[in-house]
Amino acid sequence: MQPASAAGGDARRFAARVARVAERPGGGWAVHFDAVERRQRGEEVILLSIGDHEFATPASIVEAAVAALRAGQHHYTPAAGIGELRRAIAAFYADKAAIPVTPENIVVMPGAQGGLYALFQCLLQTGDEVLVPEPMYVTYPETVAASGARLVPVPLTAQRGFALEVEALAAGISGRTRAVLINTPHNPTGTVIPRETMAELVALCRRHGLWLISDEVYAGMVYGGGHVSALAFTDRHERIAVVESLSKSCAMTGWRVGWTVTPPDLAYYLEHLAGVITYGLPPFVQQAAVEAVTRIERFEDEIAGLYERRAALVCDALAADPDLVLHRPRAGMFVMLGVARFGLDGERFARRLLEDAGVSLLPGESFGPRTRDWVRLGLSASEAELAEACRRILRFTAALRGSGRR
Numbered sequence: 001m002q003p004a005s006a007a008g009g010d011a012r013r014f015a016a017r018v019a020r021v022a023e024r025p026g027g028g029w030a031v032h033f034d035a036v037e038r039r040q041r042g043e044e045v046i047l048l049s050i051g052d053h054e055f056a057t058p059a060s061i062v063e064a065a066v067a068a069l070r071a072g073q074h075h076y077t078p079a080a081g082i083g084e085l086r087r088a089i090a091a092f093y094a095d096k097a098a099i100p101v102t103p104e105n106i107v108v109m110p111g112a113q114g115g116l117y118a119l120f121q122c123l124l125q126t127g128d129e130v131l132v133p134e135p136m137y138v139t140y141p142e143t144v145a146a147s148g149a150r151l152v153p154v155p156l157t158a159q160r161g162f163a164l165e166v167e168a169l170a171a172g173i174s175g176r177t178r179a180v181l182i183n184t185p186h187n188p189t190g191t192v193i194p195r196e197t198m199a200e201l202v203a204l205c206r207r208h209g210l211w212l213i214s215d216e217v218y219a220g221m222v223y224g225g226g227h228v229s230a231l232a233f234t235d236r237h238e239r240i241a242v243v244e245s246l247s248k249s250c251a252m253t254g255w256r257v258g259w260t261v262t263p264p265d266l267a268y269y270l271e272h273l274a275g276v277i278t279y280g281l282p283p284f285v286q287q288a289a290v291e292a293v294t295r296i297e298r299f300e301d302e303i304a305g306l307y308e309r310r311a312a313l314v315c316d317a318l319a320a321d322p323d324l325v326l327h328r329p330r331a332g333m334f335v336m337l338g339v340a341r342f343g344l345d346g347e348r349f350a351r352r353l354l355e356d357a358g359v360s361l362l363p364g365e366s367f368g369p370r371t372r373d374w375v376r377l378g379l380s381a382s383e384a385e386l387a388e389a390c391r392r393i394l395r396f397t398a399a400l401r402g403s404g405r406r
């Protein structure tokens with residue numbers, strides 16, 4: 001419910017911050033919420049508007065949490081996370097990518113989202129600017145705004161496959177720029193920043209004394225592997241901060257467990273910030289996370305393989321309509337579809353598709369105005385459901401053409 005005061009009532013009732021975090025009522029999720037309601041009313045809606053696996057967390061992870069609960073792990077934990085989990089995360093970077101991370105670089109956070117919020121609070125303030133490639137993940141604008149900093153979007157263009165261009169970022173740097181926020185693999189486009197580009201980006205940030213904040217929540221979901229972390233280019237004291245979580249790689253969205261990897265001096269402040277917000281994550285959630293991180297490659301390979309097959313299925317099916325512009329992802333949980341040739345923007349396309357065909361996609365504008373003519377299709381459904389969704393989409397686009405909407 002939107003409070004009366006939010007719509008221009010008593011401005012002194014709340015801090016100015018609350019207006020900044022609630023700037024976009026619904027935050028681009030209106031079609032999704034409508035789809036959820038329709039489903040609850042019993043309509044046959046295929047829900048492809050959200051990035052949350054339709055399957056459960058792997059059983060051994062659930063068992064680890066249950067065992068911890070039964071063993072009496074019901075108490076406070078250290079704000080930075082339990083030692084066992086921080087050691088497991090550090091070992092994961094060392095083993096998987098030969099990156100020398102130690103537990104003192106790690107602070108456990110309530111999801112990548114909690115990590116982003118905490119990083120922005122520690123690094124950004126009013127008057128600062130942060131450069132962010134657009135399209136961008138839905139929560140970035142409000143999360144940056146909560147810090148008081150100004151988000152400066154840097155366009156990623158469809159013509160160039162939504163690839164990050166370091167020159168475009170460099171052109172956005174001003175005397176106020178304090179940080180660059182990147183996301184690789186990228187939501188919504190599924191692009192991956194290649195090693196050379198990451199090296200250039202790190203060099204650019206180094207030259208200008210900027211923090212590089214890298215959201216790598218889809219790191220484990222590159223089809224065929226090959227994620228390049230910003231951490232591969234740093235020693236432990238540089239201005240590089242990475243945020244990751246188990247939400248996507250281990251199907252643990254509801255557990256709210258992620259972490260930051262930063263230089264130890266920043267980790268010190270992140271730990272203190274965690275101490276005044278979460279006061280530590282639940283111990284049984286952290287024990288489940290230990291199990292997940294310790295066997296992460298097994299879970300990641302399985303889940304990434306599944307999504308690679310789903311992406312291929314959807315892209316091959318929808319290629320039957322040449323008016324749909326397909327952006328094939330290299331990673332992650334989504335396929336972007338350009339719909340401009342139907343004479344509708346993404347919002348109107350998604351709304352009519354929901355009403356006429358019972359398929360829920362997310363309008364591209366949720367990720368910024370540059371993808372206004374796109375929709376994002378989430379792959380979190382069985383292959384049978386995805387195939388049915390594609391049939392419905394193709395029938396819908398054929399009907400749009402028939403009705404002369406082009």
Ligand SMILES: Cc1ncc(COP(=O)(O)O)c(C=O)c1O
Nearest residue numbers: 051111112113137187217245247
């Ligand atoms: C790019 C990106 N960053 C962060 C998040 C938040 O992830 P978490 O569930 O770990 O908070 C998401 C979730 O969809 C995301 O897509």
